[in-house]
Amino acid sequence: MFSYNKTHYICNIFYYSMLSGKFAITIHILTLLNKFPNDYLSSEYIAGSINLNPVLVRKEIANLKAHHIVESKEGKNGGTKLAVDSSKLTLKEIFEMTFETINLGYAKNQPNPDCPVGKKINQNLDALYADMNQKVSAQLQGISLEDFSNQF
């Protein structure tokens, strides 16, 4: 058995890039926009489809704008529309805009650096998750927003 001091490591880890509803919400928004490429859809309207607060829709739209995927028009009759060709936008790109990576999580606290396992566990998990990301990315790369949207 390894022996090490059982000090308490307070410091937390910032690996976290947890999944929330961000991807689902973003793809929902984009699917709607894709259905009406010539209309500016309001956040209120989109929110009504997702069943979500319009402010949260606008926040995701702000993210999409930062990536130049959509454009918005302020003022009356304003709203948001797609700014890219949906056949060229892949789910991989959408994924990357909403998550950094896919992973199976890390323990919250820093593992004990005096333990051989604790010292390397995150590094080894990183490697595992990196492989995982490659596989998932390859899959998502093969699906365009148009493909996804055509399923509806």
Next chain:
Amino acid sequence: MFSYNKTHYICNIFYYSMLSGKFAITIHILTLLNKFPNDYLSSEYIAGSINLNPVLVRKEIANLKAHHIVESKEGKNGGTKLAVDSSKLTLKEIFEMTFETINLGYAKNQPNPDCPVGKKINQNLDALYADMNQKVSAQLQGISLEDFSNQF
């Protein structure tokens, strides 16, 4: 633009199977146990390596016990040891014991069923995530606990 009533759907969805630190903690526990296949390691000792509360370690161990992966001994000098051959236990099995599936999340509220997109979005996400799981599972299937443990 689709038109639909903007009622508010309160009902939530139970898809959720979010990732926390469970997988990381479980694999950490199993790696330690694998390093000392003949010792009963206490939850206190394991907790000292993960830097986690011992009660939480015992909870994960309870889960492992339910899957007959480890066995425990109560009382003084008690603890937990592996009950399976680590070369035959795959990360896929460990993954399945701690998560049901991998996914990129769902919006929290039920989407609007009066909207063609809202009505089908979760079904289409499900299909996407199912493919994802297959790829990830195939990867994890190829790695045994022994393989993982040998990296340390």
Next chain:
DNA sequence: TAAACTGTAACATTTTTTATTACTAAATAA
């Protein structure tokens, strides 16, 4: 100039995750 929008900040609430305390029961060693 009123109305309908976006953009954003600030704050509140809810949900999830992690931590703690406290206790019972079991096994061992002295």
Next chain:
DNA sequence: TTATTTAGTAATAAAAAATGTTACAGTTTA
């Protein structure tokens, strides 16, 4: 046989993350 160390577990607390709300300034259009 008794003190000690351990698992097992329930109940509760605290922390963190996600989601929701309110409010309001700025923009555009009719």
